[in-house]
Amino acid sequence: MNPAVFEIGKFARLTVIWLSIIFGAVWAACWAVGVFAPALINASGMPTETASLASEVLRALVPVVAVAVFIPINAMFMVLCERRALALFTVRKGPNRVGPDGLLQTAADAVKLLFKEDITPHGADAVMFTAAPIIFFAPSIIGVLPLLAAASGNHELFRSVNLPTGIFYVLAIASIPVVGIVMGGWASNNKYSLVGALRSAAQAISYEIPLVLSIVAVCLMAGTLDVVKIADQQKDSLLSWNIFGGGALLPYVNLVVAGLQGNNEQVQAIMQHFQAQPLGPFAAVLMVVCCIIFFGIYITGACAEVNRIPFDLPEAESELVSGYNTEYSGIKFAIFFLAEFTNLFVVCSIASIMFLGGGHAPLPGLEQGFTEMLGGILKQLPGSKEIFSPGWLINSLVNPSTVSQAFWIILKTYSLVIFAILIRATLPRFRIDQLMAFGWKRLIPLSLILLIALTYLRELV
Amino acid sequence: MFGLVGRAVESLYYVCVGLWTVAKHTGRAPITKEFPDTMPDLPGAFRGRLALAVNPETSEHLCISCRQCERVCPDKCIDITAHKSPETGKLELIDFKIDHGLCMFCGLCTEVCPTTCIINTNDFEMSDYSREALIYDLKKLTLTQDESAHYFSKKYLPIPKPKPKPAPKPAAAAAKPADGVAAPAKPAPPAAKPAEGAAAAKSAPAATDKPAGDAAATKPTAEKKADDSKDSEKEKAAPEPSAAEGKAEPDKTEG
Amino acid sequence: MEGFPQLTTWAQANVEQAVFYLLAVIAIPLAYGVVCDRNIIRSGFLLIGVFSTIAGLFILLSAQFLALAQIMIYGVGITLVVVIALMLTNPKAEKESMPALSIHKGPAIFVACFLFMCVYLALRSAENWPVKTDVAALSAAENLSRIGQSLLTNYSFHFEFASILLLAALIGAVMLAKAEPAVHDLNELSANEDKLKSSERADDVVKV
């Protein structure tokens, strides 16, 4: 057999193992804090008021625990995933020495970085030099909170972090890391770092606009900033995803289906609807095109926001040595490194929630079928109402709809991550003036035009 | 306007072509050689660590202490200690040292060796803890009979004929080593014989001013002087090889 | 904080005040640093800190959207200011020549006192200050749509005026940044002259 198949298999195995470790850990931590501990408190015979307050505090802490557990492990996995995927694209094997299949490679790297000497260069502004990685990393941790609710199918434990201004919150927080980069670059007392920092600032500001505009387009179609609502609007099928016009094509597909089934009444009903909107089909197709272009703009802007190739000018290894993190070493460098990958994950998960239907399956019956099947199995368990019985344990642990949604969102997000890695393996880097010109002269006008077009098309569909 | 759109679409197309080309590589077998697990398949010509071969058939040491390699080495990393045996009047090899820290693996010594004694093995893992440990002495350099056989076949070298046992070779062998020993050691080259022997034989008519085996005569005077003085030094140093060995040994164990 | 009734009431009773004072305690030294730090770039970063704490105060006032807008616009905007400061100043030269600003101290103190008095008096006359109390009761989503509606109805003139101002600033920036006929073009000119000669001479050389 072709040895490449083995390599792909190893990569898949490694991914599955890591993901089950990550999400198992998150799940266990959330369950322990949000379900098990409150149950214990309630059962312990404390005064009811104190007990319920304590359990509410614990349940409010769940999202924080989930993110605190998830972010570092996930960043470690993403580093490994990137290295293995790059190896696949470049006919190599990648790190495969530490642990089975190189499973523990990044864990080992993290330990190595922890024990490395922490150097502050001569003439550096020590306070800012230290603060920069923190300011760079902190937003990516607090920024993902509103996404939790959408990713878990609005699970009751995460409902509290679902802000009405959810996506705006995420974008606002995501604009902070550039402060960290500028701070670090300036505080390093190194010309290369400084140039990297300046570039980063210019780039982040330029590409934030198309990025936000593409998100605005989605919000415009959805009519809300609430991520859970946006995700829920796309639950029907592939066609109701925002990348395919948020259901613009749905009536026409329904028409075709009804026509094929010979359901004349339904055909009549839909046809009447069309007569009110004669330009409807045309507008719908245009809208789909607009949305796909917006998705492209989003991906481009996101790559620029998280400094990925072809927009990795702040680091630009061949020009600026290592850009803003040239002078960093040890744990501070590790934080920069982890934050970069976390940011990548965040933008990919935003894309999958906003454009790719969040945690909903691409085909209509899939999600419901799975949920019903798992729910049916869970109902069979004995004593599912009694606290601390095995049935209760499993029921409180496994929520069918959350399982399904988590699966799909992981699949979508990591597919986007792999796509970003593929881009990284292929494209060369922009030059700074070309980057700015591309951002200001191409992407921003394009997204503005499309945004206006979309508002009108939306009325016509 | 349409030109702009056309260019954008074209650019996007070519980016996608690039992405697809890279993505296709996922289906190819990795070219990685996992080095310590699978050793590289090095060709016979590979110039690795230097070693002294023995006759693969008779296990007789092939070195005749002619010092050709010592003379030709650009790095001067070879150091031969030999003395003339008082009984037979023949050169006797006492010690043969190669400083692999100096060696640049050019392979010139193996080309000039009249008895195909000094050869490049395929061994390239010679890392050690001290520079002294890279100075290999006669014992460390000499290959076993099996290894010699392996390299002789791998490098397509002709198996040298064993030296005639009584060997009443004239004492002049010291002055004209190549002449004296190359003749019996050079059999009719078989088909696979590479480079030096065959080429030398073939090129004889072209290189008119160079009678074969005339190296000692054409030796530059300066070098001759240096060699002579070195020789005399070696002669003096000869009685104490064990001391040198004793010095080398602790270093090695230390490492 | 839907779904946590007890926690919400408890937090409002106990934590809100503490958080307010915490933010104030952070904000005041930061603001002092902005004014007094001799390093202009560090002042810029401190200013970001001040605005972040103010965003925190907005959140305490249930003005989520405003807080986020504050972070988004000022966080990045101030970074730009820092970058511009970086490009326009020479920190080393400034360290050497810190001018004695004693002449300006008096007027500065006067202006500061005046402004403080204004604010203080305004706050003292809170009973006469028309504060809409019903806004605070709105939920965040309603708050958001209320802002949108106000911007496009009652305050649309201000909104449009601000946009025109920004547009003018943008165009001005573009005009400033636009490259003037500079050395590049001159090079091109002389290069064109070279080109005419070079093609002939090049062939000659190759023939030789």
Next chain:
Amino acid sequence: MAPEKIEALTSTRLKTDEMIINMGPQHPATHGVLRLLLTLDGEFVKHVEPVVGHLHRAQEWQGQNRTWFQYQALIDRVDYLSGMFTSWAMARAAEKVDGCQVPLRGEYMRVIVSEMNRITSHLLWLGTYGIDLGAMFGFPFYPFREREKLLDLLEAISGQRMMFNYIRIGGVQSEAPPGWFAKVSEFVKEFPDRVDEYEAILTNNPIFIKRTKGVGILKKQLALDYGVTGPSLRASGVPLDLRKTKPYSVYDRLKFEVPIHEGDGDTFDRYVLRVKEMRESNEILRQCLEQIPGGTADELRERRKACNSCGKADCSNCGGDLMIMAKKQNAGLRIKAGEGFDAIESPRGILGCYIISTGGDTAYRFKWRNPSFCNLAALPDLLIDHPIADIMAIFGSIDVILPDVDR
């Protein structure tokens, strides 16, 4: 234009401080140890001062203090990416002085290994050029994969991957090992497909085109004034390739095109030209494998079984054209008294060697004409008024190799 006018035009601009940046000698993109002292106005280069010599190893002096035989092993290190060519240049100069005639098979072997080496050199350039332009994680591995194959083949014939010591004064060092020719022709067959792949990734890539088109324009006249040679010169439109203009060795027997680019001579042209050259080298290889007298080494060995590899000059299997070496290789290798210069076309340009021999086994004087040194001289003129990011694109595109500059 008059200086006053320039002053008048430039003085209206915003006055800014210039920043001096020291790029190298340990910068990741200076391909070794070049130091560029850059004076920047914003991101634009105003003045460049290349500081060379960090790798100076007195290669010429070494040649004068070592025997011919010893020095042959050292000169591969002058230009370590195309060791065959440095050996060849020296061998040709020495043969010219000596008046020795290299047998035809030897010449063909020289052309085969050199063209292979030219491909490896261009492949390495291609990979590192990808790195220079920021395609750091994927693209460079593809050219290196092919380069690895070629280096394995060169290792099999010469004994080492880069310091070949294979082309000698009077011929080449050894006959190819069994199966070598078959592997080479296998490579020759599959290589054009691989080049297509590189081109699919880079040539039409909009980012790559933007980064390279119109950047670092090397005008014909400037190139000639500086003595730039090789692909960099041909990309500027000067049809100067010694293989064609002054055919040496067996190049007059081979049909090949020297790619010339009639463009501006920007970095993109240099890239296109090198890619074309790789294809042409591959074509030359293919023809050599067909034309080589005596056929493959295996065939020749079969033939020589008849005469038992007698090695006689009049033997139809061993002598004449079928020899690979015309001069005995040993410590006493001598070159007749006289002086001579000969140049060949290396991957980087015209590589010349000038020798004065007094008839002994050591040269009286060595002088190298290194293409990298002359090509590097044009760098400051190319960099002026380009942003920092273009330094890599331009410096990478003229393809210098620092040991060759510093010698």
